[in-house]
Amino acid sequence: MNALEISQLKKVYKGQVEALKGIDLTVVEGDFFALLGPNGAGKSTTIGILTALVNKTSGQVKVFGHDLDSELELAKAHIGLVPQEFNFNQFETVQQIVVNQAGYYGVERKVAIERSETYLKQTDLWEKRNTPARNLSGGMKRRLMIARAMMHQPKLLILDEPTAGVDIEIRRSMWKFLQEINQSGVTIILTTHYLEEAESLCRNIAIIDQGLIIENTSMKALLGKLSVETFILDLAKDVDELSLVCAKSHLLDPHTLQVEINKGDSLNHVFAELSNLGINVLSMRNKSNRLEELFVNLVEQGKQQESA
């Protein structure tokens, strides 16, 4: 079954700003789906329409088969939203926020209080349950929004940049938590600026730009489009000039070498050539996130087509 079906979705804001130009998108049940795009591409508008925070101009949206126009409440009941900005009452306590939210979805207060223990413990907020939300750190507030979204046990969890401004340690623990949620059968749609996050977590991906879906495929297929990988090598000694024969390379500084390797090629000949030159390599890392390169390329292609 499809968790989400979007067809010909359009949104024109006042002032004739065309945020969505007729997008089609399908997310299957159980998927961990990435929706990526540059700022102003239409991601938040799409999520806003799915969650009834933005009125669509035209098109059809179905959540687990329930049409947003004719079965809005049933569609909403399946969705849990973690928005980009903190949108809880800063003066309420952590437990009040999650328990009240469950109540809006028809979860009885007694059940909601019991359930809050589960989700607040899973998000490491149980000890803070009586703390007013304004006193939480940024990372805690993010986790609170995830716990709140899970309180009615939705079948579709939508996360709009859930780890923005969260330190790496907490981000990793949130990834683990999200993976557990997905493994329990919850379909997840994720938007993020951390492309590494999408690459690590998501199985399928759509890239939206200027109100249009410019790519919609599996993460594996998208990454398969990469023809070149870029590595950064930290050299043991400083060199003034170095150009490898076996691969495209250039010195970033006297002890840092950037090497581009065709996909599928071995790195052994790079190390062999450096060894022959008497240069030892101390460490090596990817220059940048692989998905980031693809993302930038796709968006650039889109801009070029637009201007042509």
Added chain:
Amino acid sequence: MIKANYWIALQSIVYKECNRFLRIWVQTLVPPAITMTLYFVVFGSLIGRRVGEVNGFEYVEFMMPGLIMLSVINNAYSNVSSSFFSAKFQRNIEELLVAPVPTWVIVWGYVLGGVLRAVLVGAIVTAVALFFVDIQIYNFWVIITTLLLTAILFALGGLINAVYAKTFDDISIVPTFILSPLTYLGGVFFSVSMLPGFWQQVSQANPIIYMVNAFRFGFLGTSDINLTVAYSILIGLTIVLFTTATMLIKKGVGIRH
């Protein structure tokens, strides 16, 4: 969503609203008690003695139902206008908008929150009044129905105000420039019969006259206006404001893009 879930959602909104005004009780419950105590001391005990009787009752006795109603109107209105606007401002109204809660449940949730605060403040002011007046009850049901209908009406007014408000100033304009003059000229401190003929006619256009007088009738058994007219106006305005508030929120005015 089944009907039982609507009930749970309504309970949750009301619980949240009550929790809000009880959490800030120093701002919500104490000021009306102090203000009304001063009214009773100054206008009731000190000046009231020189005023003499109004409609056959001591001035403080005549004024008491009006002061309770004044508190009810102000608190019902300000509770909903400030709470709903804060929810818009902090964006936690989105918690409700994304949930499968029908618009009428959202409206009633906020209105009931306002009504409960108004009733609680009304009870506090009544308790204060006991120090100055021997309260008599002429018709209990008139008191209760007028109190509840008035609180509902002004809570709905506060909600509509908050829907249109874009800044905190916008939620104080109506109470300051419209509500206060209407309330003070609404027969709280005087009988309509004390006004010159022309102003008696003008006062008929003030809806608060009907609420204050109907409420006063419940205590004293005397009123400047016909009770049936008062109830008709109260019920009619409540229906109009409820329909307006529901329509505005359903359309997403001020809360949805």
